[in-house]
Amino acid sequence: MNDDGTVNRGALPAIFNPEDLNALELALRIRDKFGGKVTAITMGLPAASAILRESLYRGADDAILITDKRCAASDTLATSYILSRAIKKIDYDLVLCGRQAIDGDTAQVGPQLAEKLSVPQITYVEELLSLENRSIVAKRNIGSGWQEVKCKLPVLLTVVGEANEPRVPVARRLMKYKKARTPIEIEMRLKQDNPDANEDELKHLAQRKIGELEEKGLLMKQWDLDFLGADLQWCGRDGSPTKVHRIQSVILTARESKTVEPGEQGVADMIHELIKDKTIS
Amino acid sequence: MISVNRKGEVWVFAEQHEGKLEDIGLELLGRARMLADNLGVKAAAVLIGDEVKALAEKLCHYGADKIYVLEHPLLEHYQANSYSRVIYDLVHKYQPQIMIYGATSCGRDLAPRVASATKAGLTADCTDLQIGDHENKDVVHKNLLLQIRPAFGGNIIATIINYDRWPQMATVREGVMPMPEPITARKHEIITEKVHVSHEDLPLEILNERKREKKVNLKASRIVVSGGAGVGSKENFRLIWDLANALGAAPGATRAAVDLGFIDHDHQVGQTGTTVRPSLYIAVGISGAIQHQAGMNSSQKIVAINNDPEAPIFDIAHYKIVGDLNVVVPMMIKAIKARA
Numbered sequence: 001m002n003d004d005g006t007v008n009r010g011a012l013p014a015i016f017n018p019e020d021l022n023a024l025e026l027a028l029r030i031r032d033k034f035g036g037k038v039t040a041i042t043m044g045l046p047a048a049s050a051i052l053r054e055s056l057y058r059g060a061d062d063a064i065l066i067t068d069k070r071c072a073a074s075d076t077l078a079t080s081y082i083l084s085r086a087i088k089k090i091d092y093d094l095v096l097c098g099r100q101a102i103d104g105d106t107a108q109v110g111p112q113l114a115e116k117l118s119v120p121q122i123t124y125v126e127e128l129l130s131l132e133n134r135s136i137v138a139k140r141n142i143g144s145g146w147q148e149v150k151c152k153l154p155v156l157l158t159v160v161g162e163a164n165e166p167r168v169p170v171a172r173r174l175m176k177y178k179k180a181r182t183p184i185e186i187e188m189r190l191k192q193d194n195p196d197a198n199e200d201e202l203k204h205l206a207q208r209k210i211g212e213l214e215e216k217g218l219l220m221k222q223w224d225l226d227f228l229g230a231d232l233q234w235c236g237r238d239g240s241p242t243k244v245h246r247i248q249s250v251i252l253t254a255r256e257s258k259t260v261e262p263g264e265q266g267v268a269d270m271i272h273e274l275i276k277d278k279t280i281s
Numbered sequence: 282m283i284s285v286n287r288k289g290e291v292w293v294f295a296e297q298h299e300g301k302l303e304d305i306g307l308e309l310l311g312r313a314r315m316l317a318d319n320l321g322v323k324a325a326a327v328l329i330g331d332e333v334k335a336l337a338e339k340l341c342h343y344g345a346d347k348i349y350v351l352e353h354p355l356l357e358h359y360q361a362n363s364y365s366r367v368i369y370d371l372v373h374k375y376q377p378q379i380m381i382y383g384a385t386s387c388g389r390d391l392a393p394r395v396a397s398a399t400k401a402g403l404t405a406d407c408t409d410l411q412i413g414d415h416e417n418k419d420v421v422h423k424n425l426l427l428q429i430r431p432a433f434g435g436n437i438i439a440t441i442i443n444y445d446r447w448p449q450m451a452t453v454r455e456g457v458m459p460m461p462e463p464i465t466a467r468k469h470e471i472i473t474e475k476v477h478v479s480h481e482d483l484p485l486e487i488l489n490e491r492k493r494e495k496k497v498n499l500k501a502s503r504i505v506v507s508g509g510a511g512v513g514s515k516e517n518f519r520l521i522w523d524l525a526n527a528l529g530a531a532p533g534a535t536r537a538a539v540d541l542g543f544i545d546h547d548h549q550v551g552q553t554g555t556t557v558r559p560s561l562y563i564a565v566g567i568s569g570a571i572q573h574q575a576g577m578n579s580s581q582k583i584v585a586i587n588n589d590p591e592a593p594i595f596d597i598a599h600y601k602i603v604g605d606l607n608v609v610v611p612m613m614i615k616a617i618k619a620r621a
Binding site: 005075076077080104105106107108109110111112113114115116120121122123124137142143144145146147148149150151152155234240241242243244245246247248249250255256257258259260261262263264266267268270271272274275279280281 | 282361362365385386387389390391392393394396397398400401402403404405406413415417425427428432437438439440441442443444445446484485486487488489490491492493495503504528552553560561571574581582584595596597598599600601602603604605608609612613615616617619620
């Protein structure tokens, strides 16, 4: 936890959010059937590059890391703004997101992003029923039942875990893309390997390495807020209307309680007591 | 985004489907009433649909001083685009300081879209809402909405605020706020708003809709027997069903048990499942994460069975049984069957 109550993401390993895997899988199936190109985008620390590599192993055609210190402490609104700036740079028909993240569970970024892109949203997608004449038909799980909806492209979908069984990484792709890197990963690695090199030398080394990877198709894209032309007042802490007021460890109120022996007699006595006070009728 | 204003009302999105109000809106009005009284402002409901004005009176009984009625044939069925559009216009016109939505599939589709358009903050799945002050570098922001929710696993409760970009918005799950007692004598004011919607605001074509009966009614059950990951397997979850059957209880579960596939999500008790307040709650093989406790700690009596004496569930249990659930649960079933 940081001093301001936001999560210190640097202390956590980057994980592939489960429902984002379902979104990626749906995207790959759509591409395999109808053609097109799948671009995986994530915003995060340099370590999030691992998620992009994982996307390439599974079949993504392109990968983009949005990383910038000024993204730190972004809430869902600022995150959706930054993502929208990146997506607007891409020619797209469909944006697929996992319904929600496994940590916050807010399910907010998808609809917030759709609004920022001025495209409709189909949330809780469980199945893609058809895609023809630039119209999509999808089945939504709305809890109390299902809805089949049709919508013209472009549209944003949020995908639920029931949608599919994500494929496992393909060995051939894994062998190829395990060497894929984002520029920042290259720079960090060079710095680590050459502790005595000065800035210019490191820059030179990095440029060479980046050029090599690019030639082999192993360079993952990396965009910062300047490249996105993002308005900083909507990014990071400044762009986040929600702030942490307080974090509390839960203080449990001691209740009047009884310890029951885990034997026939103890259990029978407890049941008897609950019947007597009419808790059990 | 609207600016901070102290006269703004407290709003509730009153969800209705096919001309019938959802309970969630009424539950939220109970809390909105309390927050509005605390702030000395009016509580209002936002009612959207086609020919729904007749529902306004009930909203008043449950706590609304004012009901904003937004009617249009194109608003008959909910869509994120059309509903967020008209709420956006309404928010900018009347500048409420607080707006609360149910964390239903509709509310979770709608609220973020409104938040994004208005550039306002939104906190999901709050388990409590209060009014309080926030101090930041010698500046005191008075009377903010404290948006309280469990956070990031572990036993941590976070309180979220928004002090510069309003309205302050939050979603709350059904059943979290107790249903208020209706007061039929309350006076109310209906404000019929002219709305501008066109077919362009309806990008989705709803082709088909199929209802699904919930597999269990946890909220209405006097007794709930829940199993956690500690139950071990779907097969062993039979024990939970057997104990529930013996008691005429509803079977519940933790999120972990649901994620492990032991039982359907309909049975999930907790922050992201159902909130229950039964006479008796029996927690079997449940460690007691704060997210689970949020959905059951108002139960009148809690019995916990766990082989780990350090499990947090024991801190809130009235009857603590440290032992093997595979031994204890059959004993309980036997004792229940032996009664009378």
